[in-house]
Amino acid sequence: MDSASERHCTEVVARERSGHTAVVEENLLCVWGGYMSIADDEVFLPNDEIWVYDLERGVWEVFHMSGEVPPSMSGTCGCSLNGHLYIFGGCDNNGQTNQIYCVDLTDGKYTWKKIKYEIGSAPSARDKLSCWVYKGKIIYFGGYGHKMLTDIDRTNRSFIVDKASWVEEIFWGWNNEVHIFDPSQASWSDPQTHGRAPDPRAAHASATVGCRGYVCGGRVMETRMSDIHCLDLESWTWSEIIPVSSIPVGRSWHTLTAVSDSSLFLFGGLSVDCKPMSDGWLLDVETKKWRELEHPFKTKPRLWHTACPGKDSDVIVFGGSCDYILLIDNSHCNDALVFQTQPYPLFRICEDYIAKNVKNYEMLRNQLSLLPPKLLTAVQRRMSFYRPSKKQQQ
Template sequence: MAACPPPAQQFCVAEERSGHCAVVDGNFLYVWGGYVSIEENEVYLPNDELWLYEIDSGLWTMHLMEGELPTSMSGSCGACINGKLYIFGGFDDKGYSNRLYYVNLRTRNGTYKWKKITDFKGQPPTPRDKLSCWVYKDRLIYFGGYGCRKHNELSDCFDVHDAFWEGQIFWGWHNDVHAFDTNTQTWFQPTIRGGVPPQPRAAHTCAVLGNKGYIFGGRVLQTRMSDLHCLNLDTWIWSGRIHISGEKPKDRSWHTLTPIADDKLFLFGGLSSDNVPLSDGWIHSVTTNGWQQLTHLPKSRPRLWHTACLGTEGEVMIFGGSKDDLHFLDTGHCSDLLIFQTQPYSLLRLCLDCIGKNASLLKNQISWLPSKILPQVLKKITFWAAANHRQEKKAEIERQEQINVT
């Protein structure tokens, strides 16, 4: 697939997908991988495409990748450390993966090259997907996931779901913790020094606040959960299940948890225990140990198996995912970007947005602005032009659908 034409010619958007990876580095959101459904078949998206969303201008571009390409996968775990996107695990046509790759996102020549990490020390986790990751002290710390193990690899950290006796291969859920030190290229399994770990699970979510790694929800067997756990990433002691009084989110899987302040986490979406796609948002305060549901979010934009990244001004950027239950109606993959403002924007941001929204009225005065902020103004003008273009396109699609119905 060719890259998008220059923004002056066309406003493009990343392809719809679920089970992908996304990270923010600097002023860009990067998206890789995942899958879509075509005629009831799961089709993995190209492994050599990296989609970039510039936060200031609101423009998407696609870049072809080179190097030691990962296979096209879904359910991989993506994380960013020092400008490098790391991809671990996932599921493809051949099964589960425990390979680790990285790409430098801060390339100077615009060429993005994948590198497979093979010269590591230590032992990586067993193959799995739908796991999650904490980033702490230049380490990738992985928890849980669904995958396969051999008979001699079975342990208390693995809940068996199914088995293939010829070859003695077992499938199930994990609750083990593995870490990869990006400085020394070393895998290690930390010794858990105390506390009660969460039960094995997949399709859960992780977030870091300070030196604490939080886990919420997920699925094991036919059960979805709404429990909250915390692991001290210095001492390796589990908190046990955190008991919360008052209102709290319902059981779910395929949701996201995003740190939005030093003591707050933002929970969004997922799939409920009764297989209903969710559009609710919650904020958890670790200071008060309570949940607060947000009442102003749109009810018509459910998402599951999406990604959530924190933007440059505290906004949570939800990309892709599905609006349908992927177990039964695998057709509702999304390509839109939902942006939730969790704190007031800076005065500069508010002024830039005001100019961008009213560019046609202010076109004769824009050149009077200081040259230092003029590039930012031009990007905001592009941002709101792109937003208006997408809104007009959406309205046209809705009009055509209404005509077809009548």
């Protein structure tokens, strides 16, 4: 397989979108929600459908969803925990929300459930936030939303008011709050954090490595940041990582993905001068060094996309916008970009090479039956991934 690949090789392909939610469960990329542009309108994608992409075979399928279906939204925060997709927050036709929903991704039924918490209080309504998953709990950070004036604590600057957006006693703005949701107890709680917290922000990126949650960049007011902070999820202590090398430029609407026990992959986003970006960077959290990663998608800028960890340290980027998000004729994407961030194991190299070349070499075709059963099954699935679509054959 090439160092990176772009796939949507079946005729049925998920719709273009930005601001959606995506997670990988087993070997399936599951995509829900978001919005797309039609003429001069921004239209939410259907809330009762989930698109599932088989990362081995390169095949899309769409499934109907039932149950307590959430409203169509963008900017919600999604994650996978124990085979379930959890979404919190987001923006629908009525504005930001603070509801939480989950759906089982493993039973094939795709039945939504609205979670009614029994302990604690939910965070205020918000979108463009992020989360970490640790020890069976979901820890949410930041976002943009609204609060009543009486709920704003002006002593600790955990909420910065957006002066351009307020109505009477309701104020919109950015926050740096940390909230914990425990699905097993259906409970909300607010940990007492220590150290200097990051500035309030939204449209930032987060990733979890071990017992540490990382947050990178994002926007507050008119500023797009390049800083990176770490929250110890055991001691709840904040610390800022000061890189010892050149750093990526400040940005928002980018992604951050853990690809090893000590490295994070940053991709894309909107720069400080409002330009969509296509650069990829690896951060070694132990040496505190950034390194730009060479990849073949330099002509494919993305922002407000999703990035999910795949097998063998792959990162699967899906959807997003390739233009400044506020343009009337903004273009959205529906291709899956697969980044290779680490060397592949020998089994993966053999599997991909055979699947990619078996049709070109008669010797390979004749010897397929001699492969060990496990490798043969894997190769047969991968052959579908490399099979050209009807459009490619024309």
